[in-house]
Amino acid sequence: MVQAARATVGEWQVATRARYGDLAARILFLTAGLSVFLVLGFILYVLVGNSLQFFRDVSILEFFGSTKWQTAGTVQISEGGDAGDFGVWPLIAGTMLVTVGAAVIGLPIGLATAIYLAEYAPSRVRSFLKPVLELLAGIPSIVFGFFALFVISPIVRDLTDEGSFLYYVFGQKSATIFSAMNAIIVVGVMVLPIITSLSEDAIRAVPKHLREASFGLGATKWETTKNVVVPSALSGIVASFVLGVARAIGESMAVAMAAGTQAAWTFNPIDSIQTMTGFIVQRTGGDTPQQGPVFTSLFAVGLTLFLMTLALNLLAQRFVKRYREVEGADT
Amino acid sequence: MSTTTGSSDGATAPGARRPPTAAIHSTEPLPLQPEEVAIHIQDLQFYYDQDAQALWDIDLECPRHRITALIGPSGCGKSTLLRCLNRMNELIDGTRYEGHIFLEGTDLYGTEVDPVALRRHVGMVFQKPNPFPKSVYENVAYGLRLHQKLTKKELDERVQWALEKAHLWDEVKDRLDDAATGLSGGQQQRLCIARALAVEPKVLLMDEPCSALDPVATQKIEDLMLELKKDVTIVIVTHSMSQAARVSDRTAFLYKGKLIEAGPTRQIFEAPREDLTEQYITGRFG
Ligand SMILES: Nc1ncnc2c1ncn2[C@@H]1O[C@H](COP(=O)(O)OP(=O)(O)OP(=O)(O)O)[C@@H](O)[C@H]1O
Ligand SMILES: [Mg+2]
Numbered sequence: 001m002v003q004a005a006r007a008t009v010g011e012w013q014v015a016t017r018a019r020y021g022d023l024a025a026r027i028l029f030l031t032a033g034l035s036v037f038l039v040l041g042f043i044l045y046v047l048v049g050n051s052l053q054f055f056r057d058v059s060i061l062e063f064f065g066s067t068k069w070q071t072a073g074t075v076q077i078s079e080g081g082d083a084g085d086f087g088v089w090p091l092i093a094g095t096m097l098v099t100v101g102a103a104v105i106g107l108p109i110g111l112a113t114a115i116y117l118a119e120y121a122p123s124r125v126r127s128f129l130k131p132v133l134e135l136l137a138g139i140p141s142i143v144f145g146f147f148a149l150f151v152i153s154p155i156v157r158d159l160t161d162e163g164s165f166l167y168y169v170f171g172q173k174s175a176t177i178f179s180a181m182n183a184i185i186v187v188g189v190m191v192l193p194i195i196t197s198l199s200e201d202a203i204r205a206v207p208k209h210l211r212e213a214s215f216g217l218g219a220t221k222w223e224t225t226k227n228v229v230v231p232s233a234l235s236g237i238v239a240s241f242v243l244g245v246a247r248a249i250g251e252s253m254a255v256a257m258a259a260g261t262q263a264a265w266t267f268n269p270i271d272s273i274q275t276m277t278g279f280i281v282q283r284t285g286g287d288t289p290q291q292g293p294v295f296t297s298l299f300a301v302g303l304t305l306f307l308m309t310l311a312l313n314l315l316a317q318r319f320v321k322r323y324r325e326v327e328g329a330d331t
Numbered sequence: 332m333s334t335t336t337g338s339s340d341g342a343t344a345p346g347a348r349r350p351p352t353a354a355i356h357s358t359e360p361l362p363l364q365p366e367e368v369a370i371h372i373q374d375l376q377f378y379y380d381q382d383a384q385a386l387w388d389i390d391l392e393c394p395r396h397r398i399t400a401l402i403g404p405s406g407c408g409k410s411t412l413l414r415c416l417n418r419m420n421e422l423i424d425g426t427r428y429e430g431h432i433f434l435e436g437t438d439l440y441g442t443e444v445d446p447v448a449l450r451r452h453v454g455m456v457f458q459k460p461n462p463f464p465k466s467v468y469e470n471v472a473y474g475l476r477l478h479q480k481l482t483k484k485e486l487d488e489r490v491q492w493a494l495e496k497a498h499l500w501d502e503v504k505d506r507l508d509d510a511a512t513g514l515s516g517g518q519q520q521r522l523c524i525a526r527a528l529a530v531e532p533k534v535l536l537m538d539e540p541c542s543a544l545d546p547v548a549t550q551k552i553e554d555l556m557l558e559l560k561k562d563v564t565i566v567i568v569t570h571s572m573s574q575a576a577r578v579s580d581r582t583a584f585l586y587k588g589k590l591i592e593a594g595p596t597r598q599i600f601e602a603p604r605e606d607l608t609e610q611y612i613t614g615r616f617g
Contacts, residue, residue, distance in 0.1 A: 209457060212419065212422075212455075213462075213523070213526075214473070215419065215422060215447075216419065217451070217454070217473060217477065218447055218448065218449075218450040218530065219447070219474075220447050223477060231464070231465070
């Protein structure tokens with residue numbers, strides 16, 4: 001009896017100590033959580049504040065109503081000249097061109113690779129290829145930039161040489177060193193690891209018993225993959241697409257190096273263009289004076305970019321949620 | 332638990348320590364005639380790996396439009412044997428077999444047999460209900476869409492037919508477009524049966540189809556099996572002696588990858604020839 005009583009006291013003390021630990025943990029995680037919000041809030045504050053400043057100098061009608069983007073150079077600014085034209089559409093067009101193009105390349109190849117790795121590749125091939133792909137994800141963006149400039153660009157120029165087939169396809173134009181196409185290809189390659197790796201995880205997570213049910217009904221491997229495995233993994237695949245596209249939209253360094261600095265209202269991938277991120281890279285890196293509309297336009301463009309990716313994420317979340325509701329969660 | 336369908340003739344069963352015998356369903360003596368055999372397994376050896384033999388020298392005959400139960404302790408190879416019948420084991424790398432399995436006279440492992448085509452004729456129901464994450468309707472239509480070009484109307488009819496066969500139609504006719512995963516476990520399992528029946532298989536393989544279900548759902552499926560055997564040959568793996576007694580016409584007892592004894596269910600339960608069978612049936616095992 002005595003022993004039992006002592007044991008009870010012991011447990012009780014342990015419980016108290018656990019509660020102190022609990023409190024400490026709670027404070028720790030609360031602080032961590034709060035600091036995230038603080039940092040986020042601060043970034044938004046700077047972004048929105050400077051954007052408002054920008055819209056005091058440049059009307060929002062011009063920003064969203066014009067298709068000419070031509071900001072004044074540093075010399076011109078210091079001489080007090082005109083700040084230039086601030087119609088954001090060329091930058092949005094550039095971003096969309098690169099993003100859509102990269103998605104057109106990256107999504108199908110990424111998904112096909114994921115299907116191959118998950119469903120068809122022998123385990124030896126898979127255990128070799130998957131780490132290689134993940135290595136690809138670790139290559140710094142600037143290295144991809146070199147690659148675009150020194151490897152892809154010459155090829156694109158050769159292929160669009162005057163008189164060649166692609167020369168006519170793209171409206172009788174040859175690419176210069178810089179072109180949207182360079183950026184499209186390099187970003188398409190850059191998003192491959194994300195899409196492949198996440199899609200492959202999603203596909204492999206499809207339970208074996210679902211495949212067996214399909215095989216048991218006389219489906220071939222491909223029919224099973226197409227009708228059961230991929231649909232069951234769809235929410236994960238969509239998530240990988242969203243992350244891939246978000247990466248494409250947000251990619252800056254490689255795009256800035258590959259696409260050029262000519263903001264152009266065009267959808268021809270052979271043209272030299274500038275993306276939103278490309279503009280920000282160009283003007284934050286240089287000696288642009290830290291005031292005036294050219295400087296604050298960086299924040300307005302940044303805010304626009306932020307809103308675009310936010311919208312994309314919300315859209316994707318809604319899609320994934322609705323899909324789960326309709327098809328039933330896959331376990 | 333053993334009050335269920337079928338004849339109550341088992342009341343006269345001897346041997347009080349064999350509770351299942353009271354419920355033996357089959358009244359047939361079943362000395363098998365060659366022309367009654369639907370599945371004939373001949374000297375089958377099966378290996379998961381070079382040195383991992385799972386089945387030894389299996390010889391077994393399953394009569395047409397009857398239910399054959401495979402019983403035996405866990406790991407004895409029941410599922411393996413069942414999955415040989417629709418060549419499902421081939422999906423696992425490194426598996427190998429020797430011997431023959433004849434289905435209505437055709438050697439399933441013959442060179443001209445396409446395993447994919449074979450599985451249309453030999454349907455399978457699994458231990459855990461595994462409906463596709465699709466609607467109720469699409470689950471049943473799945474096999475039909477694979478193999479046949481049907482009009483919407485024909486497809487509707489076939490789906491309804493299969494669901495009625497599986498005694499599920501009344502419960503789901505108003506929610507055909509709902510997710511199949513929202514059905515109860517028993518309904519899901521009957522959906523899986525409907526899905527298999529939709530393509531009109533000759534044989535239905537069932538691997539412990541009731542082990543995840545409650546007694547009421549179990550009974551529904553047992554009733555269903557007794558009805559289905561009019562049209563299909565059924566092979567069922569079960570861990571429940573009473574279930575084997577309730578539904579099967581013939582029983583085969585496997586032990587450590589070997590077929591110890593097979594025969595009419597009544598004979599296996601009331602007068603097994605082998606000591607091992609006797610011990611297993613009466614629960615005095617190991
Ligand atoms: N995929 C596999 N690879 C290798 N060995 C396997 C595999 N599946 C089963 N086995 C082995 O084959 C033997 C028979 O297994 P099987 O699943 O057929 O037994 P079972 O009688 O169905 O058992 P249970 O009643 O537990 O389902 C076991 O020893 C098992 O370990
Ligand atoms: Mg088993």
